[in-house]
Amino acid sequence: MKFLWWGRAQRDQELDEEVRSHLEMAAREYKERGRDNRDAERAARREFGNMGLVKEVARDVWSRRWLEDFVEDARYGLRRMRKSPGFTAIVVLTLALGIGANTAIFSLVNGILLSSLPYSNPEQLVSVTGAYPKGAIVAMREQMRTMEVGAYVEGQELNLTGFGEPVRLTGTSVSAELFSILGARPDVGRVFYPGEDIPGQDSLVILSHALWEQRFGADASILGRSIELGGVSRQVIGVMPAGFRFPSVKTQLWIPLHNDPRNTASFWAGDFMPGIGRLRPGSTIEQARTEIRMFQSHVGALFPWPMPASWNANATVVLLQNGMVADVRARLLILLGAVALVLLIACSNVANLTLSRAATREKEISIRSALGAGRQRITQQLLTESMLQALLGGLLGLAFAKEGLALLKSVLPADTPRLDDVHIDWRVLVFTGGLAILTGVIFGLAPALHSARPALAEALNSGGRGTAASLSQRLRSSLAIAQVAFAVLLVIAAGLMIRSFWAISHVNPGFRPEHILTARITPNESFCDDAIRCLAFYRSVQHQVQTLPGAGEVALINTLPLGGRVSKRSLNVEGYDVPAGEDVPLFWLNVVTPEYFRVMGIPFLAGRSFTDSDVSGAPVAIVTDETAHRFWPNQNAVGKHIRLLDDKDWRTIVGIIPDVRAYDLQRNTPEWIGGTAYVPYNSTATLEDRRIPAEMTIAIRTGSDDSQIATMVRNSVAALNQEVPVSEVKTMRAVVSEAVSTPASTTVLMAVFAALALVLGTIGIYGVLSFLVANRTREIGIRLALGAQRGEVLRSVMGEGAKLSLAGIALGMAGAFAVMRVLSGELYGVSATDPLTFCGVAILVAVVALTACYVPARRAMRVDPMVALRYE
Amino acid sequence: MAEKRERYQNRIELLQGTLDLLILQTLQWGPQHGYGISVAIRNRSGDLLQVDTGSLYPALHRLDKQKWIKAEWRISENNQRAKFYQLTTAGKKQLTRERSKWSQLSDAIAGVLNPFEGETKP
Numbered sequence: 001m002k003f004l005w006w007g008r009a010q011r012d013q014e015l016d017e018e019v020r021s022h023l024e025m026a027a028r029e030y031k032e033r034g035r036d037n038r039d040a041e042r043a044a045r046r047e048f049g050n051m052g053l054v055k056e057v058a059r060d061v062w063s064r065r066w067l068e069d070f071v072e073d074a075r076y077g078l079r080r081m082r083k084s085p086g087f088t089a090i091v092v093l094t095l096a097l098g099i100g101a102n103t104a105i106f107s108l109v110n111g112i113l114l115s116s117l118p119y120s121n122p123e124q125l126v127s128v129t130g131a132y133p134k135g136a137i138v139a140m141r142e143q144m145r146t147m148e149v150g151a152y153v154e155g156q157e158l159n160l161t162g163f164g165e166p167v168r169l170t171g172t173s174v175s176a177e178l179f180s181i182l183g184a185r186p187d188v189g190r191v192f193y194p195g196e197d198i199p200g201q202d203s204l205v206i207l208s209h210a211l212w213e214q215r216f217g218a219d220a221s222i223l224g225r226s227i228e229l230g231g232v233s234r235q236v237i238g239v240m241p242a243g244f245r246f247p248s249v250k251t252q253l254w255i256p257l258h259n260d261p262r263n264t265a266s267f268w269a270g271d272f273m274p275g276i277g278r279l280r281p282g283s284t285i286e287q288a289r290t291e292i293r294m295f296q297s298h299v300g301a302l303f304p305w306p307m308p309a310s311w312n313a314n315a316t317v318v319l320l321q322n323g324m325v326a327d328v329r330a331r332l333l334i335l336l337g338a339v340a341l342v343l344l345i346a347c348s349n350v351a352n353l354t355l356s357r358a359a360t361r362e363k364e365i366s367i368r369s370a371l372g373a374g375r376q377r378i379t380q381q382l383l384t385e386s387m388l389q390a391l392l393g394g395l396l397g398l399a400f401a402k403e404g405l406a407l408l409k410s411v412l413p414a415d416t417p418r419l420d421d422v423h424i425d426w427r428v429l430v431f432t433g434g435l436a437i438l439t440g441v442i443f444g445l446a447p448a449l450h451s452a453r454p455a456l457a458e459a460l461n462s463g464g465r466g467t468a469a470s471l472s473q474r475l476r477s478s479l480a481i482a483q484v485a486f487a488v489l490l491v492i493a494a495g496l497m498i499r500s501f502w503a504i505s506h507v508n509p510g511f512r513p514e515h516i517l518t519a520r521i522t523p524n525e526s527f528c529d530d531a532i533r534c535l536a537f538y539r540s541v542q543h544q545v546q547t548l549p550g551a552g553e554v555a556l557i558n559t560l561p562l563g564g565r566v567s568k569r570s571l572n573v574e575g576y577d578v579p580a581g582e583d584v585p586l587f588w589l590n591v592v593t594p595e596y597f598r599v600m601g602i603p604f605l606a607g608r609s610f611t612d613s614d615v616s617g618a619p620v621a622i623v624t625d626e627t628a629h630r631f632w633p634n635q636n637a638v639g640k641h642i643r644l645l646d647d648k649d650w651r652t653i654v655g656i657i658p659d660v661r662a663y664d665l666q667r668n669t670p671e672w673i674g675g676t677a678y679v680p681y682n683s684t685a686t687l688e689d690r691r692i693p694a695e696m697t698i699a700i701r702t703g704s705d706d707s708q709i710a711t712m713v714r715n716s717v718a719a720l721n722q723e724v725p726v727s728e729v730k731t732m733r734a735v736v737s738e739a740v741s742t743p744a745s746t747t748v749l750m751a752v753f754a755a756l757a758l759v760l761g762t763i764g765i766y767g768v769l770s771f772l773v774a775n776r777t778r779e780i781g782i783r784l785a786l787g788a789q790r791g792e793v794l795r796s797v798m799g800e801g802a803k804l805s806l807a808g809i810a811l812g813m814a815g816a817f818a819v820m821r822v823l824s825g826e827l828y829g830v831s832a833t834d835p836l837t838f839c840g841v842a843i844l845v846a847v848v849a850l851t852a853c854y855v856p857a858r859r860a861m862r863v864d865p866m867v868a869l870r871y872e
Numbered sequence: 873m874a875e876k877r878e879r880y881q882n883r884i885e886l887l888q889g890t891l892d893l894l895i896l897q898t899l900q901w902g903p904q905h906g907y908g909i910s911v912a913i914r915n916r917s918g919d920l921l922q923v924d925t926g927s928l929y930p931a932l933h934r935l936d937k938q939k940w941i942k943a944e945w946r947i948s949e950n951n952q953r954a955k956f957y958q959l960t961t962a963g964k965k966q967l968t969r970e971r972s973k974w975s976q977l978s979d980a981i982a983g984v985l986n987p988f989e990g991e992t993k994p
Contacts, residue, residue, distance in 0.1 A: 014955070017953070017955070018906060018955045019929070021905065021907070021948075021952060021953065021954040022906050022907045024952060025905075025908075025950070025952065026907060028950065047925075049924065049925055049926055050926070053926060054926045054929055054930075055929075057926065057930045058929040058930045058933045060930070061934045061937055
């Protein structure tokens with residue numbers, strides 16, 4: 001850097017001397033023409049023009065000028081920032097909040113939506129939307145020319161026994177080609193070979209790194225050994241690397257899909273799964289789409305029964321990356337939009353502050369330009385200052401983002417896809433850097449351009465209150481209006497989310513979740529092949545738990561409401577004619593013990609609950625209100641009959657209960673589900689696979705939500721059967737609140753952003769009015785001296801503030817009306833243009849804004865005319 | 873004030889790049905300092921061309937940087953230290969180029985201003 005200064009200093013000196021000699025020569029000539037000394041010099045100077053500017057432009061000819069300028073500006077800027085630490089702190093902090101929030105949300109967007117999947121050539125990986133049974137997947141694998149096809153079923157639960165305490169593990173069934181399609185290599189051992197998903201060759205398992213470490217002490221000798229999984233012995237052939245989490249972090253092991261064409265029910269009607277594929281070299285995704293449409297047109301014929309034409313009619317091929325995160329995309333983009341608004345508010349806030357300060361700097365700037373600083377030079381210098389502040393804000397923002405991201409990850413539901421791919425990487429850093437520079441330009445440019453406008457003489461003469469003031473006041477006012485408008489937009493969004501969340505939380509789930517402890521008891525499927533043994537086991541469990549201290553009544557159900565699982569069953573309904581081309585109605589079937597309705601606090605609308613005699617007596621069922629109305633409108637459903645498909649006995653409906661939110665709180669049943677029925681747990685209570693449920697959830701009424709009972713339940717079950725794991729021990733309250741964790745997290749984030757926006761917007765209005773009052777102190781003083789009432793002064797300032805606030809609120813509401821539609825997918829029980837929310841927010845913002853106006857207005861009212869007039 | 877405005881109106885605005893040509897041409901008669909160049913241009917143009925110092929010095933420095941002229945501190949005819957500029961070899965070539973460019977330009981402009989001259993000639 002030194003050579004730079006040295007070269008420059010010499011050049012500057014020479015330039016000075018050159019100019020001086022020019023002036024002397026000119027002056028000499030004037031003298032020769034007969035002027036006196038002083039007059040000649042003055043004339044020469046006048047003829048020369050703006051000396052500083054000439055020098056500056058001449059200097060600019062020599063290169064590296066910009067660098068010198070920059071260093072000089074940066075030094076000057078830093079000096080100024082040190083001199084006004086309060087102002088600097090507010091600016092940097094405001095920007096840091098805006099940039100930090102944006103960086104944190106962008107990290108999510110980056111990790112979840114943007115960054116490519118951690119597999120080789122991820123751009124070739126696609127997923128086939130729609131769901132296919134094994135048979136259709138096998139056909140697809142054989143027929144597709146544009147891509148290799150695989151498939152997987154997530155959430156296969158298996159008991160691991162024989163290794164200490166039995167545990168319930170979550171596995172993913174995969175077609176044998178899946179690993180090679182993903183291009184995933186094992187950490188140790190091997191992956192599945194083609195053909196290893198055929199019965200007889202599929203008793204294999206691949207472990208996740210985490211499971212290998214937790215359960216098997218990361219011992220490589222486990223390879224080749226067999227472990228007992230779900231009652232089946234499987235050979236461990238490989239362990240995947242720690243970073244491999246397909247399809248999600250929940251998966252602890254992978255087993256082959258059991259592709260058995262002879263088992264028609266499982267092959268053509270068992271698990272329906274999405275296809276996944278890798279485009280073959282030279283194939284495009286469009287070709288794959290065309291091929292899948294052709295495949296779709298004839299796959300129905302392969303089924304052993306007729307398939308409706310509507311089945312998978314919209315199936316297409318999308319990039320795997322997009323397919324995996326389709327559910328969260330909209331929510332993330334909404335959050336990104338919200339947080340961008342926060343940054344805009346922060347920017348206009350800082351621009352406003354800078355403008356106000358620029359007004360007080362007008363004199364300084366005028367002097368600088370009188371001394372020869374070019375307009376561009378001044379703009380550049382002011383911009384450099386803004387940049388410095390923005391970069392500082394960016395750095396601090398990055399620190400905020402790091403903390404914020406940790407917080408975000410804990411707020412977001414754990415099942416958010418790819419959440420562990422989220423961290424601050426180079427792309428986030430580039431984003432933050434770019435954002436800082438952009439904000440620097442945005443909030444710096446207007447004040448800089450504005451201040452650099454030379455209104456020299458006026459500014460110098462009038463001591464800083466030139467004509468420029470009114471223009472900058474207008475600019476400041478528009479900025480304040482924009483801030484209020486953005487804040488209104490965000491507060492309305494948050495208001496809608498809060499109302500929606502309130503609606504969801506206050507949905508009557510159809511049961512009373514208080515004082516209920518639940519736990520899943522999950523013997524192997526094969527354990528219940530012997531129905532008598534199975535039922536006896538559960539009777540003992542029920543009996544044992546009932547005797548525990550603190551335990552009230554105990555019930556069992558196969559699928560706990562809001563527990564995330566439902567079981568389906570095709571039914572015949574008495575008196576209901578199945579329309580041509582449709583299947584018999586599909587029901588959600590709940591298998592329960594007679595105590596269930598009492599334990600869950602479910603009342604009866606008609607008829608009665610199950611009794612102990614129903615378990616062994618004549619076949620019975622209970623249906624929900626919605627179901628009764630659908631199939632027997634205007635009739636009493638009690639006494640009517642339904643029959644599980646393929647059963648020989650009809651079941652008599654003995655009772656009707658109100659609707660229960662079984663799957664989620666938002667609705668009772670999706671439209672493809674005909675109804676909901678309950679049957680007593682006995683050997684005829686079979687599910688779609690014609691077996692009785694093996695996994696049951698125990699629900700215990702407790703005096704309080706006592707965690708001690710949890711341990712005792714585990715011990716009781718272990719005492720009865722060593723090999724049956726107990727998992728997911730939680731209160732019914734926890735089950736319910738997990739069901740709303742997604743809207744809860746979005747609502748919380750939205751509310752935080754809205755609060756931030758409101759605070760920043762309020763500061764904006766306050767700042768503008770304070771400045772206005774400070775600027776008009778003299779005028780107000782004169783008015784008061786001339787007899788104006790103090791109340792009038794207050795009203796006039798408040799009126800100014802009200803004008804800005806109302807303009808902002810009106811703009812914001814209009815904007816909200818136009819864009820809130822994007823939220824409608826996230827809302828429940830409230831329309832996106834809910835008038836109550838809109839008006840409520842308008843009133844709230846108006847009150848907050850007017851409160852902010854009151855402080856400077858009161859200051860204006862208290863102006864002492866004498867002081868104001870002597871001022872300056 | 874009125875006198876000043878009149879002077880400004882009589883002055884002819886220099887075309888972009890023309891100043892470079894004038895400076896190079898002036899220096900062809902021998903080394904000269906900035907003030908001398910401005911006086912020379914004013915005198916030779918019959919006071920029509922007034923070179924603004926705000927243009928002159930940046931132009932001199934620009935030409936210096938291009939190595940078409942070089943600067944040297946000398947004592948002037950009035951016994952004063954001054955920065956003298958003088959044409960370099962490259963500068964002489966540049967002058968030739970600029971002169972031919974200028975005559976092409978003035979021919980072209982003349983052609984536009986007197987469009988019938990060319991046609992009426994046999």
